[in-house]
Amino acid sequence: MDLEQLHLLLSTGVKHGASDIHFRVGDAPIYRVRGQLVPLKYDKLRPADTEAICRLILGDPQIVEQLATIQEHDTSYSVASVARFRVNIHRQRGSLSLVLRIIPSHVPTIEELGLPPVVAKIAEEERGLVLVAGATGSGKSSTLAAMINHINATRRVHILTIEDPIEFLHKNNQASVTQREIGADTRSFNVALRAALRMDPDVILVGEMRDPESIDIALKAAETGHVVFSTVHTTDAAKTVNRLLSAFPSDEQDGVRIRIAENLRGTVSQRLLPRADGRGRVVALEIMVTTGMIQELIRDPSKTAAMRDAIEKGRSQYGMQSFDQHLVDLYQAGAITIDTAIAACTNRGDFERALHFTA
Numbered sequence: 001m002d003l004e005q006l007h008l009l010l011s012t013g014v015k016h017g018a019s020d021i022h023f024r025v026g027d028a029p030i031y032r033v034r035g036q037l038v039p040l041k042y043d044k045l046r047p048a049d050t051e052a053i054c055r056l057i058l059g060d061p062q063i064v065e066q067l068a069t070i071q072e073h074d075t076s077y078s079v080a081s082v083a084r085f086r087v088n089i090h091r092q093r094g095s096l097s098l099v100l101r102i103i104p105s106h107v108p109t110i111e112e113l114g115l116p117p118v119v120a121k122i123a124e125e126e127r128g129l130v131l132v133a134g135a136t137g138s139g140k141s142s143t144l145a146a147m148i149n150h151i152n153a154t155r156r157v158h159i160l161t162i163e164d165p166i167e168f169l170h171k172n173n174q175a176s177v178t179q180r181e182i183g184a185d186t187r188s189f190n191v192a193l194r195a196a197l198r199m200d201p202d203v204i205l206v207g208e209m210r211d212p213e214s215i216d217i218a219l220k221a222a223e224t225g226h227v228v229f230s231t232v233h234t235t236d237a238a239k240t241v242n243r244l245l246s247a248f249p250s251d252e253q254d255g256v257r258i259r260i261a262e263n264l265r266g267t268v269s270q271r272l273l274p275r276a277d278g279r280g281r282v283v284a285l286e287i288m289v290t291t292g293m294i295q296e297l298i299r300d301p302s303k304t305a306a307m308r309d310a311i312e313k314g315r316s317q318y319g320m321q322s323f324d325q326h327l328v329d330l331y332q333a334g335a336i337t338i339d340t341a342i343a344a345c346t347n348r349g350d351f352e353r354a355l356h357f358t359a
Contacts, residue, residue, distance in 0.1 A: 024098075132144050135271070145168040
């Protein structure tokens with residue numbers, strides 16, 4: 001496969017609304033469109049084909065020389081006037097494979113993503129920790145990009161992002177934006193996070209908090225007057241708090257719990273669900289704003305499980321919402337089917353009662 005063929009496959013995927021493109025030996029290229037995998041009418045790829053794609057994408061001669069020993073590698077790739085791509089190269093059955101996630105060239109706004117106004121309010125926090133949670137492919141990067149875009153459009157601050165790899169490109173607007181990529185610009189998240197505090201940032205975006213050290217540094221940044229945005233692979237607010245805690249030894253967790261309670265400003269947990277009309281997917285959101293009540297529930301390990309009830313009760317005053325509350329909204333708006341709503345709800349009995357109550 002040559003560069004022209006590769007770019008044609010990538011641009012065609014973008015044109016047809018694909019979110020991901022798969023290249024694997026023994027299969028034709030595959031697009032993921034509206035959540036479904038769609039094989040192309042194309043010759044099955046050989047080992048020489050996927051290796052050629054890797055060489056074209058990597059570009060850097062030093063990395064290309066290491067291709068025979070690469071088992072996993074993350075990078076990014078751009079096609080002018082088409083899109084940027086987040087690239088994962090990996091081996092399966094001894095052969096090189098690739099998955100490319102399409103990153104739109106346009107940075108989305110909070111309104112374009114259909115996120116409620118409270119997300120903008122959370123983005124306007126001047127200090128503390130803000131987390132976007134969800135499974136892989138749930139749209140966390142787009143939500144974070146929209147929140148950073150909101151800050152960039154409204155505040156004269158220094159925004160520093162640490163990403164692996166850089167996804168959305170943010171141009172200076174009201175803010176000054178510095179974007180650093182793991183590998184190309186810095187050795188690791190932890191090294192970049194330690195250096196970040198010497199770079200005079202107001203806003204720090206960390207692509208992911210992966211270990212106790214990165215969580216600790218992020219909390220220290222929040223404690224010293226910065227606002228830190230990051231992602232966690234969890235499904236709701238309570239699990240997000242527990243995931244942060246579980247990264248630490250048990251004898252440190254009480255202290256970390258207090259730090260989280262004092263610094264966490266909000267969580268946005270999301271899932272993508274199929275639309276009722278079959279035209280793509282819609283995001284379902286749980287949104288938690290850290291109120292005094294929420295802080296108390298985080299501090300007391302016996303009460304953390306009660307966060308969902310506190311979120312539901314805080315809807316009218318603080319703009320919070322549970323997944324089930326949002327599922328009711330989405331179903332009543334005709335965005336999702338009742339089967340989709342029931343399959344995705346946290347508690348079927350509570351969901352059906354809420355649906356009956358709002359009917």
